[in-house]
């Protein structure tokens with residue numbers, strides 16, 4: 578199957594096409610840190626920028642979040658911005674917002690026009706439908722994600738998660754696992770490969786930690802459209818600096834065609 582059939586174009590960036598994308602997270606605790614980090618990260622020219630807003634101390638101050646998102650937009654230029662509030666239950670920072678408040682903030686940020694994609698967790702279940710409708714209205718792409726920070730479920734569970742994300746209308750399905758053995762890494766890669774053949778949307782998958790490094794470097798050969806790499810600060814265990822990821826990707830791209 579030609580994987581470019583399911584590619585999506587976000588600003589000028591194709592996700593899920595023939596080239597893997599690199600996404601660099603920004604995890605600053607206040608506006609100054611976020612913008613400083615973003616400026617440094619953008620110098621390394623990632624394909625995507627992720628703002629992990631759960632690290633932002635003033636996340637309960639909508640005005641400040643929106644102002645910071647606008648600042649990010651100016652710095653990022655045409656680099657697409659992914660807005661993520663990772664829940665504590667899936668490895669994010671503790672935040673003073675409940676689920677409904679998270680949803681309201683996501684809606685405000687989508688309506689602001691400052692961001693291009695938003696991450697929403699599969700575990701929110703039926704509420705995803707509302708977020709899907711709202712993001713569609715705003716022209717924001719929806720990433721539906723599931724993170725297993727304590728281990729790796731069976732391949733069938735990972736496949737079911739990605740299918741479910743697609744059923745909820747996700748533009749991209751994302752799963753992350755924490756491998757405890759090389760076999761777990763193979764489970765993640767195998768699930769990715771099978772989902773790539775079965776699903777009609779781009780996928781983002783990774784195994785975290787040192788054992789999972791191979792998935793951050795070679796996951797795209799199995800169907801993962803995006804790899805998260807460190808521009809300035811890491812947002813999850815096992816992320817590799819952008820320059821190193823780029824070197825390996827270019828070697829693999831040269832020899833694996």
Ligand SMILES: O=C1C[C@@](O)(C(=O)O)C[C@@H](O)[C@@H]1O
Pocket residue numbers: 602627629661663696722724751753783785805812813814816
């Ligand atoms: O979902 C992901 C993937 C990630 O957890 C990783 O392991 O690279 C990093 C997060 O910032 C991002 O939201």
